[in-house]
Structures are given as C-alpha cells and as structure tokens.
Amino acid sequence: MNNFIEIGRIAPRLHTAAHLHTDDWEIVTYIEGIGVTTIEGAEHRFSPGTVVCIPPGHRHDDRSDTPYRSIWIRFRRGPRTQHGPVIFNEPVHAPLTRLADLICRDFTGTDARDMAFCDTLLDALIAYISAHHGRSSMHPLVETVCRTITAHVNDMDFKVRDALKDHQLSPFHLSRLFTRETGTSPRQYLLALRIREAAALLAMGGVTVREAAREFGFRDPYHFSRLFKQRMGVSPKRYRSAQVPATSV
DSSP, rough: OOEEEEEEEEEEEEEEEEESSSSSSEEEEEEEEEEEEETEEEEEEOTTTTTEEETTTTEEEEEEEEEEEEEEEEOOOOTTTOOSSSEEOOOTTHHHHHHHHHHHHHOOOHHHHHHHHHHHHHHHHHHHHHHHHHHSSSSSHHHHHHHHHHHHTTOOOHHHHHSSSSSSHHHHHHHHHHHHHHOOHHHHHHHHHHHHHHHHHHHHOOOOOHHHHTTTTTTTHHHHHHHHHHHSSHHHHHHHHHSOOOOOO
8 A cells, every 4th residue: 555645636827836845756647737846956948747756854845827726645655766856757657647536536535335436546656757767768769759740849840750860770660669668659749749838828818719829830820729639638728718818810
C-alpha cells in the first residue's frame, strides 16, 4: 500500500505558494493553463498534460499569468531510486493525467474498497514514473525525430517525412521504430503536440481560434476545430471560453 495522505483538485488560480513536504511525495498533473513550476529554484514550464513527481523535502511553487487547474496526490512511498523531481512534458505521457483524474474521482478516504482501488491505480502511476525516470526511454533516433518535430511545431510547411529522412534507418523502418517506442505514429505525435500547444495558447487569451490554428500549423480552422474536439473533448471555442473572456472568432 502506498499510504495515501491527501488528494485533491486545485481550482483555477494564478499562483500556488512555495511549500515542501518533509516526508511525503507529491504528484501534480496539470489539466488546464500554462505556467511555470519552480522546484528547488529550477523552473519548469507546464501546460495541459504535464506531470510532475516531487520527492520529499523539495520546495516548490506554481505561477501563471492565466488561471490553471491541476490535480495533486500526496503519498508516502515514491518511485524507486528517484532522488530529484521527474517532469513529463511529452504528449506520449499525457494519458497519465487521466489516471490521476480517475484516482481523484474515486478517492474517498473512507471506503475500504475505493481506497484499495485507488491504491492499485497509484501503484501503476508510480511504476510508470519509476520505469521512465533517470534514463532515456526512447531510442536515440526516435529522440532526434521528437526534437525535430517539436522544433517545427509552428511550421505550417513542415512535413513529418522530413523528420524521418537522412537517418541510419529508412523512413519506413524509422516510423515503425518511432511508433513502437512512443506508442503513437510520428504524424499523430506532431498532431497531439500541436493541439496541446494550441490549447495552451487559447487558455492565455488574446487570440482567436483561427489565429491559434495558424500559429500551430493548421491552414484550415474548421479542420483544426474538428481535430481539437476529438482530442480535447470540447471545441476550441468552448475551451477558450472556459478559460478567458470571449473574443471574436
């Protein structure tokens, strides 16, 4: 048993004051908004889908220019061999936020069956973090492709095939390796990254849906809206309205 201490949701806010937990671990998953979490003086950018695991004794705080929401879990026993914080920002890790949401939804602190179920889910979350921290979880060629895709997330003319060329493996075999290592194709990786970054931009306010679409490589705002709703569960217009005062589309 991981010995849950507390779990909860942070309502929309701009800042979480600096604090530390002497004996407890904390996992924070960010649901909405973008900002910076500072852990022992080191700044790390967060956006929807970011997951942070903080060991005992590490002072940390969050801040943002626009409201953000997160789920936090405090518990006793953390990932094996971890000495510093672990930050997951890549889209491939974003489903971890769904697992944290499920734990938060079912955690009551009183019902033994619910507690056992949540403890099992927390075990799975910790096991994932243990398996990925302190080492590269991807083949070096896959890491190179990820970096190339990320560098061109705003480039409307960028083609995924460009990231797969001029490597030791053929584009076909490198694409298969990428899918095996990340669980998603290079094209879907780029799409998930663009949607996630567009969501973060919309949450900041001051841009229309059309502008956010073009900023992250979508020429057709209607195509962008359809893909956005498929991945985020709501239209970009509705998502933006939930974050900031409405602006023109």
